[in-house]
Every structure is written in C-alpha cells, then in structure tokens.
Amino acid sequence: MKRLLAGFLLGVVMAVGPAAAQNGPLRIEITEGVIEPMPFAVPDFVATSPAAAQAARDISRVIAADLSGTGLFREIPASAHIGKVTDFDAPIQFADWKAVNAQALITGSVSQSGNRLTVKFRVWDVFAGTELGTGLQFAGAVDGWRRMAHKVADTVYSRITGEGGYFDSRVVFVSESGPKNDRRKRLAIMDYDGANVQYLTDSSAIVLAPRFSPTGDRILYTSYETGFPRIFLMDVGKVRRKQLPTPEGTMSFSPRFSPDGRKVVYSLTRGGNTDLYEMDIRSGKSRRLTNSPSIETAPSFSPDGRQIVFESDRSGTQQLYIMPAGGGEARRISFGQGRYGTPVWSPRGDLIAFTKQNKGRFHIGVMRTDGSEERLLTASFLDEGPTWAPNGRVIMFTRATRGAAGRSSLYTVDITGRNLRQVRTPDGASDPSWSPLQK
Amino acid sequence: MQTGTKISGIAHLLLIGWAVFGGSFDTEPLPFEVHDVSVISAEEFAAMTARPATPDVAAEPEAPAPPEAPVESPDLAAATEAVPAQDAPDLSTPPEIEAAPEPAPEIPVPDVAPDDTPPVPVQPEQDVAVLTPLPVPSRPESRAVDRVAPQPVAPPPPEARPDEVTSPAVTPDEGGETRQAPKEQTAPEAATDRIITEADKGDEVAPSASLRPRARPARVARREPKPAEKAPDAQSAVKAALAEALGGGAASPDPAPSGPPLTAGEKDALRVAVSNCWNVGSLSTEALRTTVVVSVRMNRDGRPDAGSIRMLSSTGGSQAAAQQAFGAARRAIIRCGANGYKLPPDKYDRWRDIEMTFNPERMRIK
Numbered sequence: 001m002k003r004l005l006a007g008f009l010l011g012v013v014m015a016v017g018p019a020a021a022q023n024g025p026l027r028i029e030i031t032e033g034v035i036e037p038m039p040f041a042v043p044d045f046v047a048t049s050p051a052a053a054q055a056a057r058d059i060s061r062v063i064a065a066d067l068s069g070t071g072l073f074r075e076i077p078a079s080a081h082i083g084k085v086t087d088f089d090a091p092i093q094f095a096d097w098k099a100v101n102a103q104a105l106i107t108g109s110v111s112q113s114g115n116r117l118t119v120k121f122r123v124w125d126v127f128a129g130t131e132l133g134t135g136l137q138f139a140g141a142v143d144g145w146r147r148m149a150h151k152v153a154d155t156v157y158s159r160i161t162g163e164g165g166y167f168d169s170r171v172v173f174v175s176e177s178g179p180k181n182d183r184r185k186r187l188a189i190m191d192y193d194g195a196n197v198q199y200l201t202d203s204s205a206i207v208l209a210p211r212f213s214p215t216g217d218r219i220l221y222t223s224y225e226t227g228f229p230r231i232f233l234m235d236v237g238k239v240r241r242k243q244l245p246t247p248e249g250t251m252s253f254s255p256r257f258s259p260d261g262r263k264v265v266y267s268l269t270r271g272g273n274t275d276l277y278e279m280d281i282r283s284g285k286s287r288r289l290t291n292s293p294s295i296e297t298a299p300s301f302s303p304d305g306r307q308i309v310f311e312s313d314r315s316g317t318q319q320l321y322i323m324p325a326g327g328g329e330a331r332r333i334s335f336g337q338g339r340y341g342t343p344v345w346s347p348r349g350d351l352i353a354f355t356k357q358n359k360g361r362f363h364i365g366v367m368r369t370d371g372s373e374e375r376l377l378t379a380s381f382l383d384e385g386p387t388w389a390p391n392g393r394v395i396m397f398t399r400a401t402r403g404a405a406g407r408s409s410l411y412t413v414d415i416t417g418r419n420l421r422q423v424r425t426p427d428g429a430s431d432p433s434w435s436p437l438q439k
Numbered sequence: 440m441q442t443g444t445k446i447s448g449i450a451h452l453l454l455i456g457w458a459v460f461g462g463s464f465d466t467e468p469l470p471f472e473v474h475d476v477s478v479i480s481a482e483e484f485a486a487m488t489a490r491p492a493t494p495d496v497a498a499e500p501e502a503p504a505p506p507e508a509p510v511e512s513p514d515l516a517a518a519t520e521a522v523p524a525q526d527a528p529d530l531s532t533p534p535e536i537e538a539a540p541e542p543a544p545e546i547p548v549p550d551v552a553p554d555d556t557p558p559v560p561v562q563p564e565q566d567v568a569v570l571t572p573l574p575v576p577s578r579p580e581s582r583a584v585d586r587v588a589p590q591p592v593a594p595p596p597p598e599a600r601p602d603e604v605t606s607p608a609v610t611p612d613e614g615g616e617t618r619q620a621p622k623e624q625t626a627p628e629a630a631t632d633r634i635i636t637e638a639d640k641g642d643e644v645a646p647s648a649s650l651r652p653r654a655r656p657a658r659v660a661r662r663e664p665k666p667a668e669k670a671p672d673a674q675s676a677v678k679a680a681l682a683e684a685l686g687g688g689a690a691s692p693d694p695a696p697s698g699p700p701l702t703a704g705e706k707d708a709l710r711v712a713v714s715n716c717w718n719v720g721s722l723s724t725e726a727l728r729t730t731v732v733v734s735v736r737m738n739r740d741g742r743p744d745a746g747s748i749r750m751l752s753s754t755g756g757s758q759a760a761a762q763q764a765f766g767a768a769r770r771a772i773i774r775c776g777a778n779g780y781k782l783p784p785d786k787y788d789r790w791r792d793i794e795m796t797f798n799p800e801r802m803r804i805k
Contacts, residue, residue, distance in 0.1 A: 025792035033717030035587035162763035376638035417636025
C-alpha cells in the first residue's frame with residue numbers, strides 16, 4: 001500500500017513538477033571562466049596641432065606598451081583597426097571595434113602649447129557601449145611626456161582591473177659592468193620599464209641593496225667605501241648622501257625603511273654575530289630587536305608597520321620568521337624544503353615574496369603571511385632579491401646566468417607566475433627596489 | 440543369483456567363441472612406412488661420422504689460374520700528381536700567431552629569459568597526441584599558455600582564425616550545384632586548464648607531449664543538442680524541480696512562463712557558452728572574491744539585450760570590486776551572445792529572462 005501511494009505521489013510530482021519548476025527567470029551559475037589577456041585598442045591619439053603629432057604617437061605607444069607589458073591585456077595592432085579616430089569628441093563607432101574584438105578602447109588627444117603638453121583621454125567598454133569612468137586630462141612639460149603616458153596607462157589599468165597601476169613608478173638598482181672578476185657597481189635609477197636610466201653613484205666603491213623610502217624621495221643603500229659595509233641615506237632629488245651612524249668595528253647592511261619613513265631596520269654584525277636593529281633616522285639612535293647567536297638579516301616591515309619579517313638560521317637552516325616591530329618572540333612561517341631568504345612584505349599586506357633555494361635551483365615565490373599557500377613563480381640558476389610593484393601585483397627580481405660570462409638582469413613576473421619578462425637595462429643589473437607611484 | 444550367473448557365463452562364452460572363431464583379428468593391417476636398413480661395420484660408421492670434422496683437403500692447393508686479361512693496376516703516383524698542388528703544412532714549425540683571427544664579437548644577450556637547462560633530447564615518437572611542439576622563435580612559449588580555460592585546448596592549426604567555435608574552412612566548389620560562401624577555418628585558441636609557472640616546468644624546456652584534450656561539452660551540445668542523453672534521471676529531476684519551485688518564488692511582473700523547462704543539457708550548453716567568454720584574468724584580487732548576480736533579458740534570436748543587463752546583487756567584495764566583476768560578467772554575456780546563444784526557440788518563454796550568478800571562487804586557485 002505504501003509503495004502504491006509513493007508511486008502515485010511520484011507520478012503526480014513528475015506531472016506537475018516541471019511545469020511549476022520555473023516561475024521566475026532562468027537561473028544558472030557560472031563558476032568556470034577563462035584567464036587570458038583582454039584585447040584592447042589604442043589608436044594613435046589625435047594631435048591637435050602638427051607640433052604635437054610626434055608626442056601623440058609616442059604617448060599612444062607607451063600606453064600600449066604599459067598595458068601589454070602587464071600580461072593582462074593584448075593590444076590589437078593598428079593594422080587590424082577598422083575604425084579610425086580623427087576627432088576626440090566624435091562619437092565612437094563601437095561596431096568597428098567589436099568587429100576586431102577590442103574589448104577596451106582608449107582614445108585621446110594631445111595638444112602642445114609652447115613647452116606644455118596636454119593629454120586628454122577616455123576609456124571605453126566596447127561591448128557594453130559605455131565609457132569606463134569619465135574623460136581625464138594631464139598636463140606637463142614636453143619632456144615629461146613619458147610620465148604623462150604612464151599616468152594615462154595607470155588610470156586605464158585602474159578603471160579596467162579595479163586595482164592601482166604601477167607604470168608611473170621608478171626602480172633603483174645596482175648597475176653592473178665589466179667582467180665578473182672586476183665588476184663595477186653603481187647605483188642607478190630608471191623608470192619601471194627601463195627608460196631614463198640615471199646613475200646616482202660612481203663605481204669607486206661597491207654598492208649593494210638600495211631601498212626606496214615609502215615616499216620615493218630617499219634611498220637607503222649599503223656601500224663599502226669605508227672598507228666595511230655601511231648604510232647610507234641618499235636624497236634622490238639632490239643626489240646628496242650621508243652615512244647613518246653605526247658603531248665602529250661593526251658591519252651594517254640590509255637596511256629598509258619603516259612604512260612611515262622615520263625608522264630604518266637593518267642588520268648589524270658585531271663580534272661575528274648578526275642581529276637586527278632599528279634606528280631612528282632623525283636622532284640616529286639604534287635599538288636592538290633580536291638577540292640570538294644565529295644570523296638575522298633581510299628585515300622587511302609589514303605595511304601597517306606592526307610586524308617585521310626576516311630571515312634567520314636559528315633553526316639550523318635559513319628560514320623566514322615574523323616578529324613584532326618592536327622586537328620580541330618570532331614565529332617561523334616557512335616550513336618547506338630548501339632555504340628561504342630575502343623576504344619582502346607586499347604593499348597590500350597579504351603576501352610575502354621570498355627567494356628560495358632548493359635542489360640546486362633558485363626560485364622567487366610568494367606565500368601568505370602565515371606561511372600558507374606557498375607558490376613558486378620562477379626557477380633558474382640564480383633568482384633572488386624580489387621587490388614589489390606599488391600595486392602588489394608584480395614582482396621584480398634579479399636573475400643571474402652561470403659561468404664566467406654570467407650576467408645579472410632584472411625580470412618581472414606576475415604574482416600568479418604568469419608573464420615573466422626581462423627589463424631592458426643598458427648594462428647588467430641587480431638588487432632592484434621599486435618605488436611607490438610618483439605624485 | 441543363479442540366473443544372473445548363468446546369463447553372465449553364457450555371454451562370456453559367446454564372446455570368447457566369437458573372438459576365437461569369428462576372425463575378428465584378421466583385419467587388414469594399418470598402413471605404415473617402411474625404410475630399408477643396411478647393416479654396416481663399426482669401421483665404416485666411424486669413417487662416416489669422422490668425415491665432416493676433417494674435410495678432405497688437398498695437401499697442396501692448386502694456385503688459381505691467372506685471369507685471361509689481367510687488368511693493369513692504375514698508376515697511383517701519376518694520379519696523385521694529377522691532384523691540384525697543395526702545399527703540405529710544415530709541421531715542424533708552428534703557424535704564425537699573427538694569422539689568428541680576431542676575437543669573436545661579444546654575443547648580445549637576448550631579451551628572452553636565459554635558458555639554463557640543457558637541451559632536451561629528441562624523444563622517439565609516442566602514441567600520444569603531441570600538442571606542444573618544441574618552442575620556435577616565431578611563437579614564444581609564453582604566448583601558448585596565455586589562455587587558461589576550463590578545459591585544456593590543443594594549439595589550433597596555424598591557418599585557423601581564433602574563435603570560440605571550431606569550424607572547418609569552406610571553399611566554393613565550382614562544380615557544385617549549390618554555391619557556398621567561402622568561410623575561414625576557425626578554432627579556439629590553445630589553452631591550459633591551470634596557470635603553469637616557470638617553477639612548475641621543472642628542468643624541461645617544454646613538454647614533448649600531453650594528453651589529448653577532452654571534448655568540449657559546450658560545443659557538442661550547441662551543435663547537436665541531445666536532450667534525451669543529458670536529461671537527468673527522474674529522481675534528480677524531481678528534486679531539482681521541487682527546489683526550483685520552492686526557491687524560485689521571486690516576484691516577477693511578467694506572467695509565469697509556460698511550456699516545458701530547459702533540460703539540464705540546454706542549461707549546461709548556455710553555462711559553458713558564457714564561461715568561454717568570462718575572462719577573469721584582468722580582475723583585481725578583490726573582484727576575484729566577489730560573486731555577482733546579473734540579470735539579462737534575451738531576444739528571441741538568442742542574443743542578449745545589452746541594455747537590459749544589470750547587477751542584482753553582489754557578495755564578498757566592495758562596491759568597486761563588484762562593479763569590476765559585473766563589468767567582466769557583462770562582457771561575457773554580450774561577447775559570447777553576439778551571434779545568439781543556442782537556445783531552443785520553442786522554449787523562449789523559459790529563457791527570456793535569465794539570472795546568472797558569476798562565482799569566481801574556483802578561478803582564484805587556477
């Protein structure tokens with residue numbers, strides 16, 4: 001009887017159910033998508049006068065290079081364009097850009113008055129047929145056209161991805177020239193893409209590990225000009241430097257600014273033991289943060305300034321630890337195979353980049369601040385010294401090739417491990433430090 | 440007992456008598472081969488067996504007869520002289536140093552990543568589909584993995600235009616009865632199903648072979664919808680129908696749609712079609728944590744009404760992140776619906792209004 005009743009009910013449900021199943025709209029859930037560069041088009045910006053024509057072309061090319069260089073976008077070449085933009089204020093023929101599968105379109109104009117350039121631009125969502133944000137304009141000196149182009153690209157990047165850009169930023173690094181056994185090292189600074197290289201020091205003394213201040217106007221670095229490694233502070237604008245006061249007979253190195261720019265945390269070797277110290281830049285007073293017979297070095301502040309991540313061999317092998325900014329008990333966060341070093345806290349605060357040596361190869365990797373979700377992004381004969389882009393999405397590092405003719409170069413990689421690229425520099429380059437976005 | 444004994448005795452006697460007098464053994468003999476054997480002496484046998492081991496060789500072999508017309512041996516000295524004169528190197532004195540070439544110019548460092556790995560030896564052919572050939576300069580390896588899709592896709596033929604749909608090239612047949620418009624060959628771009636970093640590649644320069652890609656269910660469903668094959672069993676259909684009936688009570692100004700609902704296969708086809716255009720690669724980290732629910736009104740030809748697309752709700756991120764996530768969802772709906780989604784026209788009432796939930800959770804771990 002029960003079976004008969006169940007069968008009857010099932011029949012009723014099957015007969016009535018489908019008809020009553022969907023009263024509202026059809027509902028589906030999408031959980032799988034694709035990850036690929038977004039196609040975009042940047043037709044040459046409209047020059048409002050013949051004098052601005054070259055700048056208009058150059059600015060358009062730098063914007064395209066910035067966006068394509070992220071790996072998140074793919075430029076549709078001008079040869080494939082159907083539509084032409086000859087008037088910045090004319091309505092956009094979206095069908096022309098849809099036809100070439102451009103999902104984003106950047107239009108702009110450049111005008112020049114004397115030594116002053118003005119760049120206007122708009123970003124369009126082609127398939128939605130709408131503008132992303134509103135039109136914007138930058139103005140500046142003619143020789144600052146690259147910075148204006150970077151700023152446009154930063155804005156476009158931000159409007160499409162929702163994250164800040166990193167194009168209007170600079171990188172300080174150690175420029176290396178000469179053979180390996182007689183290598184000359186100089187501090188140099190350049191745009192993030194390798195343009196506008198300028199040298200800050202001569203090659204009379206070995207220089208190491210430059211680090212930008214949070215405002216990008218000062219640099220800390222280590223120099224051997226006294227015979228021992230000492231920390232120097234340089235004003236980038238005036239190219240003026242001073243040595244930070246550290247005790248005689250000690251070696252100080254591996255400095256890094258606190259997020260407020262007032263303090264420096266660094267390593268100091270005294271009597272064969274290396275510990276971490278903190279110095280107030282204004283007063284020059286130092287305070288010891290660690291007291292261990294092991295080697296503690298490569299400190300890096302968290303963005304909120306409350307914690308410091310550093311490397312130590314206190315457990316027998318080189319591992320990463322986090323401790324309160326004022327010193328205190330440290331907890332180990334790296335537990336994988338191999339040795340970990342040069343940790344750097346992401347500007348977003350969510351990840352720590354590091355160098356890892358394992359099975360004869362070097363890797364650049366990232367992990368959560370609790371040590372979880374370790375992800376190795378690169379692998380080579382020698383990768384080391386990661387530094388974060390201002391938006392925390394890209395890492396720059398040093399890659400060296402083996403052999404007597406080995407050369408150091410700078411590379412960038414996305415935090416997903418995609419888009420590994422070399423940064424063009426005139427000579428060998430190492431120890432990069434990425435500045436914040438310029439004001 | 441006695442009767443039985445008698446019967447047995449009589450039977451045995453008859454059998455013995457038949458065997459003796461019946462001539463049962465006088466049958467013809469079975470055929471067999473016969474070979475003559477001759478008796479030989481021990482000496483003769485020894486001589487026979489010893490002969491192969493010690494062949495009878497003449498004590499003094501005769502000299503071979505000279506050829507009737509002996510060929511004259513070539514005059515090697517004359518041939519050598521005929522060779523163009525070459526100054527023999529004077530090994531007694533070392534070559535002059537000034538003859539040494541100029542040092543090779545410095546090799547420019549290439550822009551690409553230096554390769555520290557030894558070259559991979561060429562592997563013998565295997566019985567697998569070779570998808571990723573060794574990198575060639577004209578097609579950098581990084582380009583090949585630019586796309587990460589739900590299913591790995593083999594590199595398309597070089598002449599094929601990248602497109603979501605695979606279609607063969609059509610060339611007009613001059614002799615055909617019906618003239619066909621020429622059509623370009625299309626194929627989806629090569630894709631992997633997860634992000635492969637340099638560290639994942641190990642020491643290899645590039646994989647020599649990989650598994651055959653699985654068929655893409657979306658395309659199968661779009662080309663040849665087979666609702667019967669993809670229809671769920673009765674129990675799950677009842678559950679799904681009840682769940683939708685109970686949970687789908689949102690107020691709608693439009694009258695309730697009538698007619699049969701979309702089958703699971705038809706829904707899957709729509710889901711996969713939209714997935715193919717849902718590009719999350721340019722989304723921020725926060726937007727990748729944001730789920731958005733988007734509504735869209737569809738035209739009868741299967742194309743979405745772009746102006747009707749709006750975000751109903753979002754969870755997991757800020758308003759800015761939700762807007763980025765919505766933008767990606769909107770582009771996906773419009774792009775892949777540009778030619779119309781393959782939806783059953785007779786069920787238009789069922790798919791006229793669609794709510795799509797874009798949940799990027801699984802894409803964060805690619």
